[in-house]
Amino acid sequence: MNPANDRDVIWNEISGPWDVLIVGGGIVGVGLLRESVRLGLKTLLVDAADFGSGTSSRSSKMVHGGLRYLSTGQVMLTMHSVRERQRLLREGEGLIEPIEFLLPSYTGDRTPGWMFGLGLAIYDTIALRWQHTHHSTSEMRDLIRGLNSHNLQGGYHFYDAQTDDARLVLRVLHEAVHAGGKALNYTRAESLLRDRAGRVCGVGLHDLFGQRSAEVTAGVVINATGAWADELRKEAGQGPRLRRLRGSHLVFPRRCLPIDQVVSFLHPRDDRPVFALPWEGVTLIGTTDVDHRDAMSTDPAISPDEVDYLMEGLNFIFDSPGLTPQDAVSTFSGIRSVLDTGRDNPSRESRDEVLWNENGLITITGGKLTLFRHMAQDTLRFVSKQLPDRPRPDASARMLDEMDQAAFDLAMEVQGGGLDEDAKLRLLGRFGVHSADLLRAAQPGELTPVAGTPTLWAELRWAVRSEQVVHLEDLLLRRTRLGLLLPDGGAELLPRVRELCLEELGWDEGRWQAEQIAYHNLCQRAYSLPQETRVPIEAMV
The missing domain is CATH 3.30.9.10 (D-Amino Acid Oxidase, subunit A, domain 2)
Structure with a gap:
């Protein structure tokens, strides 16, 4: 990210009060962070795991207008989805x-x-x-x-x-942080704080990486944890609804x-x-x-x-x-x-967003990846009376920041070129405001593809240096998608990845070995075929 978003810096000022505290670092959560910062609100986002590690990195990679929802009569959902898709296509090229x-x-x-x-x-x-x-x-x-x-x-x-759903999460997150928002991964919401009237007014947080805790107060606490929303709602005394x-x-x-x-x-x-x-x-x-x-x-x-x-x-x-x-x-x-x-039939359940205020805990869930900005603005309108000066989101504002083409071209010239137009556009789209910084950080030979994929070695260096990588899985499954694209989670790359992690993250050999074992076990457990896979007869013909 940038020095202002360093974990220690944030933890030193974490108690608040914040205007908005967002629990959940998926696409809706980072969309909320971006829109809150745009309104001038002091905003903190936390996630118990990595940014985008839940549903937001595991979609079908489509930014679609919701054609299937027409068959169930969800015309408004389709209309909003189509319009947001068109905006994303215009503003998120690459x-x-x-x-x-x-x-x-x-x-x-x-x-x-x-x-x-x-x-x-x-x-x-x-x-x-x-x-x-x-x-x-x-x-x-x-x-x-x-x-x-x-x-x-x-x-x-x-x-x-x-799209690359994980990189979309990260681009929106980067833009929010660049504009003054704060974000922490591997920071778990362990309890809800309440005021004298019994309403939620903050969250008890625990840093799973640095093993520290704090009670954090905020004017508005938003539960954007997606499939985990009922867990936080339970802390507010609510029964399951999802x-x-x-x-x-x-x-x-x-x-x-x-x-x-x-x-x-x-x-x-x-x-x-x-x-x-x-x-x-x-x-x-x-x-x-x-x-x-x-x-x-x-x-x-x-x-x-x-x-x-x-x-x-x-x-x-x-x-x-x-x-x-x-x-x-x-x-x-x-x-x-x-x-x-x-x-x-689970497929007949509505995919519409749901938005609740339960004893001061604001929960937003449901919806679709395409609608992340729409959902974020709906939520901020919903809580506007609880925010300083009652700001109203601007639906006409850009969804994604404009790219600095001139800075990118200059950095590319310094690197001596070497990328075709598609590769350049890909970097601009995925890294946005930091695409020129990525080029400047690249070492000789790193503007080359990794094992025949579209990913460049420079992307890995940038990720470990600047994108809050805490574990090896963050790097290979979300900052890049090499763990999905290559056999055995990209095991053949690990010797070179080890060098990057030791150099940029300061890991010692013991930490590397522990990360490598944990990553291997994760790939076997959650990203490989189940051990007892039944093969259809047709597939063997």
């Missing part, structure tokens, strides 16, 4: 990019093709641009290599958007499933939308949508049933893909929370 979707339609689909066509017409009307096209059966076969053509009834081509759903993905090397567009289809088992999509040089297949009944963990794992479900979908949409689960380079799962209305 981080949020348009991506083509192909949607085949089959005889017997619960949602017939003509309904998709109607939904896409509404979708494009909201976006004020006509971008969808209907294709015949033969055209769809030409567009999607290896597509299952049995009972195929044509399909549609349209556009949505894609349903936790797990979404899991398989990650295949591109050579195993080479696609250039998102292939969206209805799963033959339950007619849920499932996607096969290209991302960062690999191919993802996902997502599931099942009740998460296990103990809550920052690192949930895919189940054997979910592996079977995704492989069944893969073998339905592609003719003889010849893939087995063992071809996957990694897996990942995330937990999202929705308001529990008791529906039998």
